[in-house]
Amino acid sequence: MAFRSEEDAKNYWRENVSLMVKLMIIWFVVSFGCGILFVDALNNIQLGGYKLGFWFAQQGSIYTFLVLIWYYAKAMGKLDAKYGVNED
Amino acid sequence: MDLQTLTYIVVGATFALYIGIAIWARAGSTKEFYVAGGGVNPVANGMATAADWMSAASFISMAGLIAFMGYGGSVFLMGWTGGYVILAMLLAPYLRKYGKFTVPEFIGDRFYSNAARVVAVVCLIICSVTYVIGQMKGVGVAFARFLEVSYDMGLYIGMTIVFIYAVLGGMKGITYTQIAQYCVLILAYTIPAVFISLQLTGNPLPQLGLGSTMADGSGVYMLDRLDQVVTELGFAQYTVSKRGDTLNMFVYTMSLMIGTAGLPHVIIRFFTVPKVKDARSSAGYALLFIAILYTTAPAVAAMARLNLHQTIEPVAGQNIAYDERPAWFKNWEKTGLLAFEDKNGDGRIQYSADKATNEMVKVDNDIMVLANPEIAKLPNWVIALVAAGGLAAALSTAAGLLLAIASAISHDLLKGILKPDMDEKSELMWSRVAMVGAIGVAGYLGLNPPGFAAGTVALAFGLAASSIFPALMMGIFSKRVNMQGAIAGMIAGIFITLFYVFQHKGLFFIPEWTYLESWGSNWFMGIEPNAFGAIGAIVNFAVAYIVSSMTAEPPQHVQDMVEYIRIPVGAGQAQDH
Numbered sequence: 001m002a003f004r005s006e007e008d009a010k011n012y013w014r015e016n017v018s019l020m021v022k023l024m025i026i027w028f029v030v031s032f033g034c035g036i037l038f039v040d041a042l043n044n045i046q047l048g049g050y051k052l053g054f055w056f057a058q059q060g061s062i063y064t065f066l067v068l069i070w071y072y073a074k075a076m077g078k079l080d081a082k083y084g085v086n087e088d
Numbered sequence: 089m090d091l092q093t094l095t096y097i098v099v100g101a102t103f104a105l106y107i108g109i110a111i112w113a114r115a116g117s118t119k120e121f122y123v124a125g126g127g128v129n130p131v132a133n134g135m136a137t138a139a140d141w142m143s144a145a146s147f148i149s150m151a152g153l154i155a156f157m158g159y160g161g162s163v164f165l166m167g168w169t170g171g172y173v174i175l176a177m178l179l180a181p182y183l184r185k186y187g188k189f190t191v192p193e194f195i196g197d198r199f200y201s202n203a204a205r206v207v208a209v210v211c212l213i214i215c216s217v218t219y220v221i222g223q224m225k226g227v228g229v230a231f232a233r234f235l236e237v238s239y240d241m242g243l244y245i246g247m248t249i250v251f252i253y254a255v256l257g258g259m260k261g262i263t264y265t266q267i268a269q270y271c272v273l274i275l276a277y278t279i280p281a282v283f284i285s286l287q288l289t290g291n292p293l294p295q296l297g298l299g300s301t302m303a304d305g306s307g308v309y310m311l312d313r314l315d316q317v318v319t320e321l322g323f324a325q326y327t328v329s330k331r332g333d334t335l336n337m338f339v340y341t342m343s344l345m346i347g348t349a350g351l352p353h354v355i356i357r358f359f360t361v362p363k364v365k366d367a368r369s370s371a372g373y374a375l376l377f378i379a380i381l382y383t384t385a386p387a388v389a390a391m392a393r394l395n396l397h398q399t400i401e402p403v404a405g406q407n408i409a410y411d412e413r414p415a416w417f418k419n420w421e422k423t424g425l426l427a428f429e430d431k432n433g434d435g436r437i438q439y440s441a442d443k444a445t446n447e448m449v450k451v452d453n454d455i456m457v458l459a460n461p462e463i464a465k466l467p468n469w470v471i472a473l474v475a476a477g478g479l480a481a482a483l484s485t486a487a488g489l490l491l492a493i494a495s496a497i498s499h500d501l502l503k504g505i506l507k508p509d510m511d512e513k514s515e516l517m518w519s520r521v522a523m524v525g526a527i528g529v530a531g532y533l534g535l536n537p538p539g540f541a542a543g544t545v546a547l548a549f550g551l552a553a554s555s556i557f558p559a560l561m562m563g564i565f566s567k568r569v570n571m572q573g574a575i576a577g578m579i580a581g582i583f584i585t586l587f588y589v590f591q592h593k594g595l596f597f598i599p600e601w602t603y604l605e606s607w608g609s610n611w612f613m614g615i616e617p618n619a620f621g622a623i624g625a626i627v628n629f630a631v632a633y634i635v636s637s638m639t640a641e642p643p644q645h646v647q648d649m650v651e652y653i654r655i656p657v658g659a660g661q662a663q664d665h
Contacts, residue, residue, distance in 0.1 A: 027173045031166045049299040049309030054327045057162035058386040062169045069176045073368040085657045087363045
């Protein structure tokens, strides 16, 4: 099995990269943004007993990472199927 | 039953389990030895990856570091989990598709040169050995305390155990042992955390307990109480104190993230799953299993810190008398990791941020997790379980690292370059010999450890970040970066990182061998040496691109190979040449 055409191969890679870029932006904003760069501003907001910035740095970013990886695995599964390059 | 007997029973039982598994899962071929036959289920692989990767630093040191750094400790939490996002999206699926045994092998093929492969082997050995030192320190500390043997003796015992199952079982034995070790270490970590969270906040989930009110009916949030207690003693406010400045935290986190994605013993785990799709989901499972510990750790840290202060000073101004100090205090004093000096001669323990009056002259970060259940007065079986968990964490990572070192020597150096006509049987023999050698070196360095377990480990991440990670990224995402660029990049990246680290810590970690002291410490934009890997990575990328642009582009078959690894179909089994 391989791609049906050159065109398909290019589109597959382009869609893959665009998905990666979107998810990496979220990755960056949540960890480096909310957890580090904007932490002081976010700490003015309370989330239960947590300061929000502190929560992002020690809890929220990890939950976000998990969601990102699982979303990527699922979306790539669909993309593989769309272009007929899945292994099942 | 007393703690000593109970600890021997629990630790002994887990060791028997590991060795039993190793004998059952003996590796017969090089493929089983290096990549467990390439057929490990992604959930099982995720669990093994989690144990492989969560080291003594994660289990023993991290919460202790966070306990004393507060918010600043977040660099470890984000850094050691965020790397999995990079791994799952940018590296693992492509390296699995490529389908060979080792990381240097990929670099050697992609940059079509044995020189690149050798440079990769050297980088791999430098960062893996640095990492192993941290594990050995962890093993020594845990044994010293719980079996009441000396630190050196503890180290020898640890080396023997690793020797038995890693040398015998290779990746196959290691994988199945690590699944068992994951179960032991995660139970050992979460059970005391649940108890302590219940005691302090009434909430059994530590992740929520950390954000809850105190159970003493005061209605004060746990974190607010902690902030108040530590600031009254003159320490920095827990929830806002940074590590260095914002830039340092940023760079530190980045170093740990890309270091995670560049560590060979983590990457080779993704060679063991059957398909590219499994490599993606395996990273998801790995992070899921890791996140259970990593979201618990900040709660353990904050609660341990609060408990420590409240034990020493139950009511503000009424410090406990040294003669009435609890049993755990005495036990840790024996190891030398906790020390008291009655400076004002009142027979009571004063603990504060002021160096002149502080009487807790030594509180080693590494003891916090191990002492935590005792400080919280939990039952003995919980304490015994924590000892077993700490050892499981250290041993599982040490085994994975030793395998990465052994495969780099036997598969890349010997089979790949020096003796290509070697048959499988002698390659297998040599990989076992290499592993024995690696255990010896690791043990020796464990007796002379530079810095804390986590400090040493963080350094290994910096080295991986500055050398291996950029080479892999450019190998997958650029067709233009060539042999000359990659080699120059790796050498520049690891050299500048080592230069910065050694300038601070002494050449080869020998404290007397420091140089350029007049430059001061953290002279480069206030960045500490452990955080320097990200800067090294930038240098690596820049040098590689500049050199590549000045030299010929890679040959067509290499460019085709880059195309090939981008398509998930037809990964087949992990292949030998």
